[in-house]
Structures are given as structure tokens and as C-alpha cells.
Amino acid sequence: MTQHRYQTYETAWCPGCGNHSILKALQATLESLNFNPHDVLILGGIGQAPKTPQYITCNSFCGLHGRAVPPAVAAKITNPNLKVIIHSGDGDTYGEGGNHFIHNIRRNVDIAHFVHDNQLYALTKGQASPTTMEGMVTPVQVAGSMSIPFNPLVMALGAGAGFVARGFSGRPEHLTELMKRAINYKGYALVDIFQNCITFNKLNTYAWYNNHVYELDDSHDTGDLDAAIRLAAEFGDKIPIGVLYEKPMPDYHSKHAQLKDGQVLSGRDNDPAVINRLISTFV
Numbered sequence: 001m002t003q004h005r006y007q008t009y010e011t012a013w014c015p016g017c018g019n020h021s022i023l024k025a026l027q028a029t030l031e032s033l034n035f036n037p038h039d040v041l042i043l044g045g046i047g048q049a050p051k052t053p054q055y056i057t058c059n060s061f062c063g064l065h066g067r068a069v070p071p072a073v074a075a076k077i078t079n080p081n082l083k084v085i086i087h088s089g090d091g092d093t094y095g096e097g098g099n100h101f102i103h104n105i106r107r108n109v110d111i112a113h114f115v116h117d118n119q120l121y122a123l124t125k126g127q128a129s130p131t132t133m134e135g136m137v138t139p140v141q142v143a144g145s146m147s148i149p150f151n152p153l154v155m156a157l158g159a160g161a162g163f164v165a166r167g168f169s170g171r172p173e174h175l176t177e178l179m180k181r182a183i184n185y186k187g188y189a190l191v192d193i194f195q196n197c198i199t200f201n202k203l204n205t206y207a208w209y210n211n212h213v214y215e216l217d218d219s220h221d222t223g224d225l226d227a228a229i230r231l232a233a234e235f236g237d238k239i240p241i242g243v244l245y246e247k248p249m250p251d252y253h254s255k256h257a258q259l260k261d262g263q264v265l266s267g268r269d270n271d272p273a274v275i276n277r278l279i280s281t282f283v
């Protein structure tokens with residue numbers, strides 16, 4: 001039996017859920033990148049997807065629903081040595097956490113963000129999320145979802161993201177390559193991952209995703225923003241998966257004079273006299 005550095009643990013996910021292969025792809029990614037588990041921090045919000053950090057050996061943190069990004073940003077800013085990875089759901093990321101999603105793209109903090117996009121709220125039993133397709137009937141949207149689906153890839157490109165990709169839980173080797181590239185990218189990297197929810201999503205099933213996705217090949221220039229936006233908007237009979245856009249850009253740390261040296265904040269010298277002088281200005 002192979003002893004993995006990154007152990008995975010028994011999960012509470014349904015048999016057949018796409019989350020299992022996303023967890024396996026994450027394990028393969030971390031094994032091959034060869035980081036120490038104590039140098040990796042995986043965060044989530046609340047949902048089925050954000051249980052991921054609890055199922056693998058490394059540092060983990062689950063915040064509130066919609067708030068996986070703020071603690072990830074705080075952890076990365078205070079300890080730039082950590083590899084910071086978020087696993088969150090489509091509801092968590094694009095719904096309640098939508099503002100954090102958009103504005104962290106603008107800050108460009110060095111975080112890899114893996115969104116398990118099953119196109120609904122799975123933990124709370126199948127209500128429509130921002131990515132639910134129009135017309136899909138759910139226990140709450142009984143006449144079918146009437147809202148226009150949110151396109152996370154177009155949104156991320158429009159907000160200025162430097163790394164935007166899409167994967168599918170049914171193509172774990174392909175997904176592992178995307179995860180590696182996203183983690184190695186210096187800045188905010190989004191990978192939206194189609195993930196079948198066997199229990200609640202009877203429309204976007206494993207077979208549906210498998211029939212709709214096609215893998216981008218080398219003929220796509222990942223530095224071409226116009227082409228990336230066109231591909232991101234392609235959501236019909238065929239949906240592209242792969243890296244849509246990758247452009248080197250200065251990240252949060254390299255833009256801030258106080259953080260450029262890459263030192264951990266807790267390791268910095270502090271002068272109590274300066275702090276006391278500051279405090280005295282408030283009394």
C-alpha cells in the first residue's frame with residue numbers, strides 16, 4: 001500500500017458525488033508539488049464542498065457561509081510562506097460570498113481558489129444557486145429557476161483576474177494539471193470545477209457534463225483576453241474546460257512596500273515605544 005504524505009479521510013459525501021474525485025485530484029496535486037503539509041492551508045466556507053479541508057492532511061479552516069475568502073486573504077498576508085487554497089461551493093462563492101470573490105480578484109492576493117460548481121446548494125437540499133440553469137425545478141423554485149445564470153468565468157475575466165480556468169470532476173487527471181498550474185500561479189487563480197451532485201441535480205448529471213465539456217488544446221492562446229472571454233461565454237452544446245487565461249501580474253505582496261520582503265508578520269521586529277506613542281494619540 002502506498003503511504004501518502006497527504007492522507008484523505010472518510011467523508012460524509014454521497015457515493016457517486018463528484019467531490020470524491022476533486023479530493024483525489026487535490027491529493028495528487030499536493031503530492032506531486034511536494035509541499036510539506038504544514039506549509040499548506042486549505043480553507044472553506046460552509047456547504048458540502050467546504051468540507052474538503054477536513055478530509056485531507058494539512059492546516060484547515062472553515063469560516064462562515066460566503067466567507068472563505070477573507071480568512072484566506074488574512075492568512076496569506078500575515079504568512080506569505082503558506083500555500084493558501086480555498087475549496088468552496090458555487091453558492092458560497094458566487095452568491096453570499098460574491099462581493100468577496102470580486103474584490104479579492106482586484107487585490108490579487110496569491111491564493112488558488114477551487115470552486116466545486118454543482119450548480120445548486122447541495123448542503124441545504126438542492127435550492128437554486130447563482131449558477132443554476134434557467135428553468136431548472138428545485139424544491140424551492142417549483143416553477144423553475146427564473147434568474148439569469150451567473151457566469152463566473154466572464155465575471156472573473158471582467159474583474160481583471162490573471163488566471164481563470166474550468167475543470168470537471170469527471171476528468172481527474174486534467175483537473176490535477178489545472179490545480180497544479182493554479183497553485184503555481186503567483187496571484188489569485190480561479191478554477192471553476194463542474195461537479196455532479198448525484199442527489200439533487202438531475203439536470204446537470206455526470207453524463208450531462210461529460211457530453212458537454214471539451215478540453216482546450218494548444219491552439220488556444222492563454223494570453224489572449226478576447227479569446228478567453230469568448231470561451232468563457234461559451235455555455236451551450238459545448239463548454240470548454242482547461243486554462244482560459246493566464247497572465248503574469250504583480251500580486252498583492254509585491255505591490256505593498258511593507259510586504260515586499262516576504263517576511264512573516266509575526267516574525268517582524270516591533271518597537272513597543274512606537275506602539276505606545278500611537279496609543280497615546282487616542283487617549
Ligand SMILES: Cc1ncc(C[n+]2csc(CCOP(=O)(O)OP(=O)(O)O)c2C)c(N)n1
Nearest residue numbers: 046047048049065089090091092121122123
Ligand atoms: C450565513 C449563512 N447563510 C446561509 C447558510 C445556509 N447555507 C449553508 S450551506 C448553503 C449553500 C451551500 O451551497 P454551495 O455553496 O453551492 O455548496 P454545496 O453544498 O453545493 O457544495 C447555505 C445556503 C448558512 N449556513 N450561513
Ligand SMILES: [Mg+2]
Nearest residue numbers: 089090118120
Ligand atoms: Mg453548490
